[in-house]
Each structure stands twice: as structure tokens, then as C-alpha cells.
Amino acid sequence: MEERFIISGLKKRDKAVFDFVFKYYYSGLCAYSMNYISSQQVAEDIVQGFFVSLWIKSENLEINTSLKSYLFTSVKNKCLDHLKHNKVKESYQKHLTNTPDQQEPSHLSMYVETELNEILASAVEKLSPRCREIFELSRFEGLKNAEIAEKLQISKRTVEVQISNALKLLKEELKDILPYFIIPLLLQ
């Protein structure tokens, strides 16, 4: 759907457009909220609450950036409001100063399930079958390196070398979007 059409649909309270936007961005917005909020339930409540207010205030909706940027920025503000409300903002601010400089999210492919899925799937396809198998066990199924080694009856070192190769190749494939992939809980 075209961006302009979507925004005007939201303003007109078009239910189909609203539902589309919700389904497309929901999981990504929740995952994004979890950079600020530790509870999955609270993160979901915040995102749902944001969409409720989006519907109620839809007539006065002002979007000057892209829709995606608007959604993620709004949800981030909701998260910060929540933290402020719970008087933990201060400690979070302290935490923020320890993290690398963060730009407003301008490219959020990493937070839209369908988009990330597409990017990652096409990049992973370029790995050799063995390398891919090991990488998927590690990153998609959350297995430890030692567990993968045991499962595949290979040495732990082979697992680490294969994952390392995969990381290097994927880093090349994903280099256009990586600078925008924000990880606040990094480099303490």
C-alpha cells in the first residue's frame, strides 16, 4: 500500500487500513519496545495502548516524517513516558549515556518482521548448506555452540569457525542497514 494512502486512511478511520498497519508493524514495535521495557507483557500493553490512542485521535493525526518513523518514535516516547511514570527514567538516562550515540531511527527494517525476515532469509541463502545449518541452529533456535557441536557430532571449534564465517558474510550482506540497527544494551 502506498504511504499517502495509508496515512489518509488512518485519518479517515478506515478500519481495513488501521488493521493492516497494526498487523504489519505490531511485532516489530513490540520488539523495539523491549529495548526500553523488560517485560514482554508491558511492552505489548504499551504498543496496544498506542494504537488505541492512534484510532481515537486519528482525525488530528499529523505525520510529517515517514509513517514507519512516526510509529517507532511514538512508541519509543510511550516507553519513555512509562519509565518516567515508574520513576525509573533516571536510571535509564544514566544507562543511555553509557551507550553509543543514537540517531532517531531512520531505517527500521530490522524491526519490521516481514522486512527483516526477507533480508535475513535472502542473506542466509548465500551461506553454504553446512554453514547455514549451524547458523540457523545458533541464531534462530538459540542453541549454544557446545550444544550444536554435540547435536551435529562435530568439534566446538568447527561450529565457531562456521558461525564466524556466517557472521562475516552476513555483515557484508546487511551492511546497508546495520548502522541503523540500534542496540541500547551494548558496550557497558
Add this chain to the structure above:
Amino acid sequence: MDIIDPKRDVEELLPGYFSDELGEESRVIVEEWKNASNENKREFLDFKRVWEAGEKLALMKQFNADKALQKVHDQVFRVKRIAIGNVIKKVAAVLVIPLLVYSGYVTLQFEKQKNLFTSEAPSWTEVSTTTGMQSKLTLPDGSEVWLNSATNLKYPSKFGKYREVEICGEAFFEVQKDDEHPFIVKTGKINIEVTGTSFNVLNYPEEIQTEVVLKSGEVKLFSGDVSDKNEISVLKPGQKATYIKNQGKVFINNTYVEKHTAWMEGKLMFVDDPMEEVVRKLNRWFNVEIVLQDTDLHEYVYKATFEDETLDQILELLKLSAPIEYTSNPRKLMPDGTFSKRKVIIKKRHMK
């Protein structure tokens, strides 16, 4: 010959570093490399981002957008009750003053049945409420019946072996216990047999389904004649049986009983009911003709309780919670001297 490449060594340590499986010595090697230059730091970050991309995707897959959307719909389309003044309460109270239309007469269609139960021909009584009216009456056996608007109840002036009544519309029954004389409610295709119990029956001709909701006791559903029963199911308290008329199917599920009996207290209660049903209930409650002009309005779901609100207040509340607008045509004097119903047309709201 081995080429010593310290960077390659570090890269091979990263998978272990990220998954926290490295020994102290190797960890220090990674940290030292990372902190050696800004370039290394940036590269480390890129590796970490790739490492986390898969996890992020796995995390996203844990969120169920469909379920969440349903929750949001529930909130968005919920109508909040508003506080209203005493004046309106008094006016609204008039609406629920029972108005009973009594007309005792013998109907031909009962001619056959009456001979089965009593030797003498009983006379059949028919009680009706019009749209917007409610009523309560006591049957010859002491059972009590509350009639919702636009409802018709037929019963014999004297019960025989079976206590048999026929309902068209919506009614709540509180049946006197009498095992010797089963109480039978006929709705057309589906009939209800009880001995002593309370339940709600919804059986309007314009509805696509007949509903039986059991509050207490036990009822049996059957089709066919009392003397030749074809038992369908037994209902337990809190259960609702829904008979889909055009499919001839019966569904049993648990329900929120208060929702189905709120009308007896003069309340209109909606719990996740589609707009279409809301409109049908309002039409009967207020004796109006509300028309939904856009078919996609049908799927809006409402959660609301109305007690003393006027139709206009309710329409305004609906407007607040869904993208609709409405136009209202006042009652017109018809050629035969009667007044037409007030007609309300609900449309999707379009912004300029």
C-alpha cells in the same frame, strides 16, 4: 605454512564471546581487540548486530498480532456509559412500564394438540408486547414469564398433562417445579422441556437464530412433538444453545448469562456484539427503524450497557466509538392516520 592473522583469530572467538561460552583468557583477547581502535569497535558492533538479528526475528515471532488486534478492537469500540441526570431517568422509565395487550381467543392451529392433553377444549390466551414495551405475567401454574419487546406468548387457560406454551420473541421463564407436568416451550423447530428452572429464550422471526440461555436448573432441547420427542441436547446453567434456522444446526457454548437477562432490569447490554445485532436490538427496544447503509459497518463489535439513555444519546455514543455518522428522519403521518417509525440511517463517516 601458517599465516598468523590475529584478526581472524578474534573473529573465530566472536561466536563464543556472544553466546558467553568463552574462557577468561579468550574473553580478554576479544575485549582488547575491541578496545584497540574505533574501527574495531564499529566492526564489533556490526558483528553483534548480525548476531542479534536472528534473535530479534525470533522475538518478533512471539508476538501474536491477530490476538492483540482483537484486544485493541475491544477497547476502541467499547462505549463508555455516561452519567445522566434524573430528568432523563424519569422519562426513560416510561419506556419500561409494562404495557400488556391481552386477547384471549382460540386459535385454529392448536385445535389438534389440545385434544391430546385435556378432554375439554381449553381456550388459548395470547399475550403480546409491542416494540419498546416489556411485560411480566403469571401463568396458571404459578410460573412467571417476563416478555421483552415485540414478543408474543400463547398459553392455554388451563394446563393439561403438559404445560405447553409457544413463544415468538424474547422471554425469560421462571418455571414452577412440577415433575408430573413437564413444562414445554415451543419456538417452532426447537422445543424446550423443563421441570423447574429459569432460562431465557430468544426466538424472533427476523433473527437468523433461536437462542436458549439457561440461568439455573436444567432444560432439555428437542425437536418434534411432545409425544414423539427427538432429543437434541441437555443444557447446564451458564450455557447457551444457538439454533441456526437456515442450517438446522444447534451449537452449545458457555455464555455470560447477565448479558441475556439484562433486559429484564431495563438494561440493554452488549458484550462483543456486532453492530448488526446492536441495531436489531435497538430497533425493538426503541421502536425505530435503524438502517446500516455500509455493509462493512456490520463487523464493528460493541461492549456497552445502556440503562436510561435515550436513543439519541446512544447514537451519539456509537458515533464516538466508531467512524459513523447518522441521519434521522422524523415520524411521518401516514395516509391511514398512523405514524411511521422514526428512521435512522447509519453511514460510514467520511472525512473531508
